[in-house]
Amino acid sequence: MFIGDAIGLDFLNSVAAPVDTRVEWIGSGAGLIDWLRQSGLVQESTLQKIARSAGPGELDAVAAQARALREWFREFVQAHMGTTLTRASVRELAPLNRLLARDELFGQIVADGNDASGPELRFVDDRRWRSPESLLMPIARAMAELVTSTDFTHVKACEGNTCTLLFKDTTRGRKRRWCSMAVCGNRAKQAAHRERSAHAK
Numbered sequence: 073m074f075i076g077d078a079i080g081l082d083f084l085n086s087v088a089a090p091v092d093t094r095v096e097w098i099g100s101g102a103g104l105i106d107w108l109r110q111s112g113l114v115q116e117s118t119l120q121k122i123a124r125s126a127g128p129g130e131l132d133a134v135a136a137q138a139r140a141l142r143e144w145f146r147e148f149v150q151a152h153m154g155t156t157l158t159r160a161s162v163r164e165l166a167p168l169n170r171l172l173a174r175d176e177l178f179g180q181i182v183a184d185g186n187d188a189s190g191p192e193l194r195f196v197d198d199r200r201w202r203s204p205e206s207l208l209m210p211i212a213r214a215m216a217e218l219v220t221s222t223d224f225t226h227v228k229a230c231e232g233n234t235c236t237l238l239f240k241d242t243t244r245g246r247k248r249r250w251c252s253m254a255v256c257g258n259r260a261k262q263a264a265h266r267e268r269s270a271h272a273k
């Protein structure tokens with residue numbers, strides 16, 4: 073379900089009904105860990121460490137917080153998609169700013185041996201993952217990134233009948249209509265075809 077072209081939107085898409093039944097990806101702590109892994113937002117070693125050290129029920133509680141954050145953010149995105157965000161939006165985003173204020177980021181210089189042509193040293197972000205709750209931080213940053221670097225006039229909802237997926241339209245001419253051609257695009261094509269053949273009879 074990473075079809076949003078922006079991780080902040082992909083997070084909203086972590087609950088969806090791609091083939092009619094609603095699928096909740098982050099219904100539990102394990103689901104949240106899995107989503108963070110698939111999204112690439114948190115390193116595997118960090119996820120494992122947090123999963124190991126979390127008390128019983130702690131990760132499930134964080135997943136519940138993540139879902140609440142997600143549904144709050146969905147309201148914001150749905151209210152503003154298709155328009156340009158203005159300075160006034162910062163007030164609506166106050167809950168997100170409060171969450172971001174708790175982040176414990178720091179920078180580190182690392183020797184980067186992966187890319188022979190790149191620089192030998194790199195400056196990277198790291199974070200003190202003090203509690204399972206800190207798993208919300210990369211998500212909050214992805215949301216902040218979305219509202220500050222994406223033109224909201226290009227944020228769209230899939231036109232599929234029952235589809236709830238959101239995406240950033242990066243196509244030339246901004247003609248994207250579907251979460252994916254394979255799912256909703258084809259369904260719409262088949263429906264249009266059925267309609268045409270019904271009329272032809």
Ligand SMILES: [Zn+2]
Binds near residue numbers: 230231235237251256
């Ligand atoms: Zn769709």
